[in-house]
Amino acid sequence: MPIAFWCVLVAIFLPYLGTGIAKFTGSGFGPRQNHDPRTFLATLEGYRKRANAFQMNSFEVTPAFAAAVIIAQVLNNAEPATIDRLAIAWITSRLLYLIFYLADLAALRSLAWFIGMGLIAALFICSAG
Template identity: 60%
Template sequence: MTIAYWCVLIALFLPYVSTVAAKALGGGFTPKHNHDPRALQATLTGPAKRANNAQLNAFEVTPAFAAAVIIAHQVGHAAQTTIDLLAIWFVVSRVLYLICYLADWAPIRSLVWGVGMALIASFFFVSA
């Protein structure tokens, strides 16, 4: 297993960090909320809502990241170190994205999102 593949595993679990944050900030760790967590999500406000939004975005972007890593490995034109570093930086960008979302730093969050998307595209460019 390469470092990049381990980063895919980490990225697959990162949305759940946002889920836990949304529930913790929104008071959702109760039996009542556990029966219908999506109803709780619909009522969230402030930092809890932003954590939920970060969760949704993470679920949206992770498949593209996983595909990019797999394709870069399959094509085989890029050095493994390059693929690993891109993957590490992507995971770092996703952690920063969550921090920016929770802190309500919208312009910085958008910039970090753009960096993450550029990193996904980079897997294709370095493999071409």
Template identity: 60%
Template sequence: MTTAYWCVLIAIFLPYLATGAAKFFGAGYGPQANSDPRAFLAGLQGWRRRANNAQQNAFEVTPAFAAAVLIAHQVGVAEQLLLDQLAVAFVVSRLLYFVCYLADWGPLRSLVWAFGMAMIVALFVVSA
């Protein structure tokens, strides 16, 4: 399995890092909240609310990243190292995005988001 494929697996689990932070690094989450976790998450404030927002964004972008990696492999991108580097850069951007979201660094978060999207576009471009 290539590094890029491993990055898809990592990207699939990154949203759970964010939701774990939102749920478990603060008071209030327990059996009662677990019966309706979406309602619990919707009522959060501050950094925990931002962690939940980061989770939702991660779920939105991961399918596009996975598709880009799969397509790049399917068409046989000549330089596997480039494909792997783009995939790793995407995963790193998502980790930085999570940090920026928690820290409430809106403008930097937007730049990191744009970089991650650029990595998805680059995967498609190298596949063309």
């Protein structure tokens, strides 16, 4: 299986990294909060609130990344190594996005987001042949 497809699998689970940070670092989340976790998450502040925002943004952008990888592979117009490198770069951009979000470095977070979107566009462009 191509590395890019493994990157799609990683991308599918990345939001849950944000969920884990939001819920389980610090204190407060337990069985009682699990009855209504969205209400609990809405009360968070600081880096935990930003981790939850990362989770939501990840759920929004992951389908575009997955589609770009699948389309690039199916059309077979780009070198597989190029697709793999772009997919790895996208995962890297998302990890940096998380780090910058947690650290409250808004400008760097936005830059990482724009780079990630550029990488999605690059996957489509390279597959155009």
